[in-house]
Amino acid sequence: GGSAHGRAERALGLLEMGRAVMFGQALDHRGDLADLRARHPELARSFTELRDRLDRLDGLDRLDGLDGPADGPTYDRHRSAQEFTALLAEIRDLDGFASFALPPTVGELRAEASHGPIVVFNVSGHRSDALLLTAEGLTGLPLPGLGQAAVVARVNAFRQAQHTALTAADPVEREQAQAVLVDVLEWLWDAAAGPVLDVLGHKGPPPPEAEAELPRVWWAPGGLLGLLPLHAAGHHADAPQDPYRRTVMDRVVSSYTPTVRALRHARERGRPPGGRTGAAATGRALIVAMPTTPGLPGEGRLRFVDAEAAVLEGLFPDRVVLRERGSGAGDAAPTKANVLEHLPRCAVAHFACHGTSDPADPSQSRLLLHDHAVAPLTVGSLAPVALDHARLAYLSACRTAAIDTVDLLDEAIHLTSAFQLAGFPHVIGTLWEIDDQIAVRIARAFYEGLRTDAGPLDPDRAARALHSAVRRVRDGHDLPPGYDRRRAPLLWAAHLHAGA
Numbered sequence: 306g307g308s309a310h311g312r313a314e315r316a317l318g319l320l321e322m323g324r325a326v327m328f329g330q331a332l333d334h335r336g337d338l339a340d341l342r343a344r345h346p347e348l349a350r351s352f353t354e355l356r357d358r359l360d361r362l363d364g365l366d367r368l369d370g371l372d373g374p375a376d377g378p379t380y381d382r383h384r385s386a387q388e389f390t391a392l393l394a395e396i397r398d399l400d401g402f403a404s405f406a407l408p409p410t411v412g413e414l415r416a417e418a419s420h421g422p423i424v425v426f427n428v429s430g431h432r433s434d435a436l437l438l439t440a441e442g443l444t445g446l447p448l449p450g451l452g453q454a455a456v457v458a459r460v461n462a463f464r465q466a467q468h469t470a471l472t473a474a475d476p477v478e479r480e481q482a483q484a485v486l487v488d489v490l491e492w493l494w495d496a497a498a499g500p501v502l503d504v505l506g507h508k509g510p511p512p513p514e515a516e517a518e519l520p521r522v523w524w525a526p527g528g529l530l531g532l533l534p535l536h537a538a539g540h541h542a543d544a545p546q547d548p549y550r551r552t553v554m555d556r557v558v559s560s561y562t563p564t565v566r567a568l569r570h571a572r573e574r575g576r577p578p579g580g581r582t583g584a585a586a587t588g589r590a591l592i593v594a595m596p597t598t599p600g601l602p603g604e605g606r607l608r609f610v611d612a613e614a615a616v617l618e619g620l621f622p623d624r625v626v627l628r629e630r631g632s633g634a635g636d637a638a639p640t641k642a643n644v645l646e647h648l649p650r651c652a653v654a655h656f657a658c659h660g661t662s663d664p665a666d667p668s669q670s671r672l673l674l675h676d677h678a679v680a681p682l683t684v685g686s687l688a689p690v691a692l693d694h695a696r697l698a699y700l701s702a703c704r705t706a707a708i709d710t711v712d713l714l715d716e717a718i719h720l721t722s723a724f725q726l727a728g729f730p731h732v733i734g735t736l737w738e739i740d741d742q743i744a745v746r747i748a749r750a751f752y753e754g755l756r757t758d759a760g761p762l763d764p765d766r767a768a769r770a771l772h773s774a775v776r777r778v779r780d781g782h783d784l785p786p787g788y789d790r791r792r793a794p795l796l797w798a799a800h801l802h803a804g805a
Contacts, residue, residue, distance in 0.1 A: 313445035314411045317436050317565075320425055321409060324527055324564050337405050341396065348396055355389045414438060414565045417572070421521035422505050423565055426497065426530050428456050435501050438565065446504055450496035453529075460532045463489045467737055470795055486794045493538035497530070498553050509548050510555040521768060522557045525564060534736055535559065537798035541779065554779065558772045561803045563722045571804040574695065575730030575765070588652035588694060590621035593639045594628040595658035598673050605673070609741040610657045613701060616749045617655050620762065625651065629675055641680040645690055652696040653764065654729070655748075660700065660720055670720050672700070684723035692728030697764035699733045699751070700724065701744050725804045731767035735799040743796050746783045750774035768802045775800050 342349040359382065396405045417423060418438045425436040426448075433451040437444045462485055469482035502508070507520060524535045536559035539552025553559060562568040594614040598605035618624060625647050627639035637643070639658070648654060659673040668685040671677060700720055721734030733751070754770025755762040777783040778797040 309445055310443070313436055313443050316427065316434075316445070317411065317414065317425060317438065317443060318409070320427060320436070320527065321414070321564050321566055324525075337402075341402065341405065344401075345396075345399065348392070348399075351392055352396065355385060355392060359385050359389060409566055409569075411443060413569075415440065415442065417565050417569050421523060423523040423525060423562070423568065424501050425525040425565070426451075426527055428453055428528055428530055430454075435497070437501065437504060439505070444504070446500060448497060448500060451530075455496065456529045456533075459489050459492055460529055463533060467795060470793075471738065483793055483795070487541070489533065490538055490794055490798070491540050493533055493535065494540060494551055494553070498535055498538040499551060502553065502556055507556045510550050519556070519558045519769075519772070521560065522553075523560045523562055523568060525562050527563075532736075534794075534798045534801070536561075536801055537794060541794075545780075554772070554776055558768050559802070560768045560805075561722075561801055562725070567722070567726055568805065571725050571730045574692075574728050575805045588623065588696075589650060590617060590624040590653040590655065591644070591647045591651040592617045592621075592624055592626045592628075593644060593654070593656045593658060593672075593674070594626065595639060595674065597629055598659050598677070599629075599675065600678050601659065601673070605659050607657070607659070607741050609745045613657045613745045613748050616745065616752065620752050621653065639674045640676045641674055641682045641686065644674065644682055645686070648695070649691050650694060652694050653699070653762075654695070654697070655699040655701065657701045657744075657748075662720070668723075670723070672720065684720060687723060687727035690727065695727075695729045697731045697733075697767055698724040698729040699748065700735070701733075701739075701748055721801070721803045730805040731764050732803045733767065733771055734801060734803060736801065737795070737799050739799050740796055742785055743778060743783075746785075747771075747774045747778060747797075747800055750777055750783060765805075767804075771800060771802045 338349060338352070341352065393406060396402050397407075414423075415438060419440050423438040425438065427434050427436065428451055430453045433448045433453070433456075435446045435448055437446055466482040466485035466489070470479050470486065473479045473482065502522075505522070507522075511519060526533075526535055536553055539554060540550075541552055543550045543552065545555075550556075562571070592614050594610050595605075596607055596610040614626065614628065618626065625637075627637050627643055627647070629639055656672055660671065661673060662670040669681070669683050671681040671683045674682050721732050724732040724734075751767075751770045751774040752762065754773050755764060755766045757763050757766075774783075775797050784796070
């Protein structure tokens, strides 16, 4: 309809269809198409062939111009489109496939907001808005301060300041760079997170007695905004006791998802077969430790990886440890084959290693294991793995949630969301290189935060456990001597939770 509400519904439907399309194809979005393959393989084959042919013809069409000969790409495309439409009708007539390849209805999407609001941002040169999906309905919120040019400028400033804060020899330069980071987090609050939380009714930190039950919010930033830490937005210099303290972290627990459908997928994966949920299903842990990485300068030494692995070994009696021990691979080496062999039987997978995102082809983003040069563990290589027992992946690696492809920003394909779509309901990742001493402290506090009163660890506590671990570092409780917390969001703002 022409109403604001109708426009918001249409916008959300289009964003859901348009975002992470490649993701659905690269990881074969284990939903509709996987079901069709299992039950009607011939139709599934026809569907993918026709879809791919239309994609190719679409490209030719644009090259050819629309006034080409009647038997050119336009004619082929018209005929293929008719075949595709007929095939879709045939598939949707099948039992259980009525909504095959249709955008989800607002009702279906709204059901996902029963655990907490989902905030879908749309930043464009025309205008910028947040679509607030709650159990009550959908609201569009114009965000005039979040113009595309402003977002580009802030992302560039943030990245440049990060680089300077990490590498500059001059302490004054480092100090100035950290001031820029603080400034960007304040702008991110003023332009995006603050107005959203106010409309959602989260107008200040809860009283101390309600601290443990902070409300949850899911962010779907899409595009460029995904390069900035929305969960860390705020005026962190506000007094801790200020009843209106303007920070996301003091008002809500944040999680991320590329789309609402991806969140639904994560939640469905979070209900293990036979209804086992909670701590009882924690099961086995896979611990992958890369204190050195073959082929990197200085062997890519991570000094605190062994300490991090030791924390995990102390917490998980039932575990598989794959540790890099130098040139000889050995049986328990952290190779791609060994990881993919153990993943299907593990509830928790913890990777302490280097990671890298591939700007040209995000599905080639990878964790750097023992044999990364010859057999890389990429986003794409997770697609065929059946992860029926998966509950939690912790990617304590550099830049596992970074997106480097300006052309593909809406694809949100990075390692963190890849693990979410591959079947892990909960994933912890990082937006930039992290200090490895801080990484150990956050990991220890996180896993302790999963512990239930009865003793076992419950991965469904992941978002709250990470929130509390990161806040401890921000507030200076978990810092090694000599670290200045207030000026250093680099230390605590990189970690994020994706998924259910």
